[in-house]
Amino acid sequence: MKRRLISLALALLAAALSFGWCLEVHAAKWTGVDEAVVDKFAAAAGRQPVEPLINTDQGDLLLFVFLVAGAAGGFVGGYYFRKLFHERRDGELTKGNA
Amino acid sequence: MTSPFKLRLLLLIPALVLASQTPAHAMHISEGILPAGWAGLWFLVALPFVVWGLRDLRRRSSTESPHFKALVGLVGAAVFIISCMPIPVPFAGTCSHPCGTGLAAILVGPAVTVVITSIALILQALFLAHGGLTTLGADIVSMGVAGAFIGYGFFRLLLRLGAPATVAAFVAGLASDWATYAVTSMELSLGLHPAGSWFSLFTPILVAFMPTQIPLGVLEGVLSGGAYQFVTRRRPDLFRAAKQKVLMEVPE
Numbered sequence: 509m510k511r512r513l514i515s516l517a518l519a520l521l522a523a524a525l526s527f528g529w530c531l532e533v534h535a536a537k538w539t540g541v542d543e544a545v546v547d548k549f550a551a552a553a554g555r556q557p558v559e560p561l562i563n564t565d566q567g568d569l570l571l572f573v574f575l576v577a578g579a580a581g582g583f584v585g586g587y588y589f590r591k592l593f594h595e596r597r598d599g600e601l602t603k604g605n606a
Numbered sequence: 607m608t609s610p611f612k613l614r615l616l617l618l619i620p621a622l623v624l625a626s627q628t629p630a631h632a633m634h635i636s637e638g639i640l641p642a643g644w645a646g647l648w649f650l651v652a653l654p655f656v657v658w659g660l661r662d663l664r665r666r667s668s669t670e671s672p673h674f675k676a677l678v679g680l681v682g683a684a685v686f687i688i689s690c691m692p693i694p695v696p697f698a699g700t701c702s703h704p705c706g707t708g709l710a711a712i713l714v715g716p717a718v719t720v721v722i723t724s725i726a727l728i729l730q731a732l733f734l735a736h737g738g739l740t741t742l743g744a745d746i747v748s749m750g751v752a753g754a755f756i757g758y759g760f761f762r763l764l765l766r767l768g769a770p771a772t773v774a775a776f777v778a779g780l781a782s783d784w785a786t787y788a789v790t791s792m793e794l795s796l797g798l799h800p801a802g803s804w805f806s807l808f809t810p811i812l813v814a815f816m817p818t819q820i821p822l823g824v825l826e827g828v829l830s831g832g833a834y835q836f837v838t839r840r841r842p843d844l845f846r847a848a849k850q851k852v853l854m855e856v857p858e
Contacts (some may be wrong), residue, residue, distance in 0.1 A: 538694050539700055541818050541819075542635075544814070546639065549810070550639045550794070553807075574690070577734060581686045581687040582683075591676040592677060
């Protein structure tokens with residue numbers, strides 16, 4: 509267990525360093541392809557995106573809603589993952605012991 | 607709850623949260639980009655697939671394994687997260703996201719995947735400033751319909767040709783990603799092209815997507831192959847009937 513955690517920590521450190529290096533050497537802005545592609549072609553055709561119905565793209569609000577969405581999606585996924593892959597195994601083990 | 611599961615859950619949640627922290631903008635066509643006529647037309651194209659998916663979901667919920675609903679829930683959460691997860695592509699210097707619809711289609715079927723994708727896209731358009739409500743039909747057609755049916759089509763074809771299921775799942779993921787962006791390019795070029803042929807705008811848009819989507823498609827293929835293998839090894843009972851339907855026999 510201890511070895512696994514150390515390996516995981518080392519892998520995370522290597523990933524963080526590589527990512528940091530990648531950001532340093534690349535002068536790109538890492539824009540989404542909608543901005544780099546979709547909006548570019550739309551603007552050339554004279555069409556601009558309009559404000560969404562609920563505009564959460566304001567300051568850090570968008571980070572907050574993405575974080576909430578990620579956490580909610582993670583919990584829902586985890587709940588059903590447990591239902592599919594663990595509760596069944598637990599049930600089988602219980603049956604086997606009985 | 608076993609302790610390794612607790613550990614995995616503890617690692618999974620922050621990973622998902624960190625992965626989804628940065629807003630992603632990619633295949634989703636933003637609000638107002640498409641002219642009203644085209645936006646309406648894509649709604650009409652998407653509608654029969656959504657209705658088919660809802661009927662399929664209702665029928666299979668009552669006839670298939672009781673775990674089918676849980677599988678749909680898991681796949682739904684995965685599609686929602688995957689399709690708003692920005693991935694930086696160092697070759698291109700841009701970010702984009704995989705779609706997850708190829709994997710979803712081979713796990714729960716393409717029609718149900720359209721429903722799952724529609725729900726994910728509605729939530730993203732409403733709360734994440736990601737896509738738009740007027741362009742929802744176009745986004746459902748590119749990501750839900752094209753991604754799911756083309757990925758599933760390749761999966762079935764390769765299984766029938768005798769390819770290993772993991773390879774077929776890899777190709778399904780790859781094809782669904784590329785198909786999504788090809789259809790997005792088509793939707794944009796049809797809606798935005800100046801007087802003359804829409805194809806003259808289709809090619810430049812498709813080419814502009816390529817540097818980001820070619821590597822991401824491969825990544826999506828790897829994700830689909832790995833996830834399919836993981837799920838079918840642990841719950842082969844959920845897929846036996848579906849495989850029999852495709853092949854009329856259970857493959858090794």
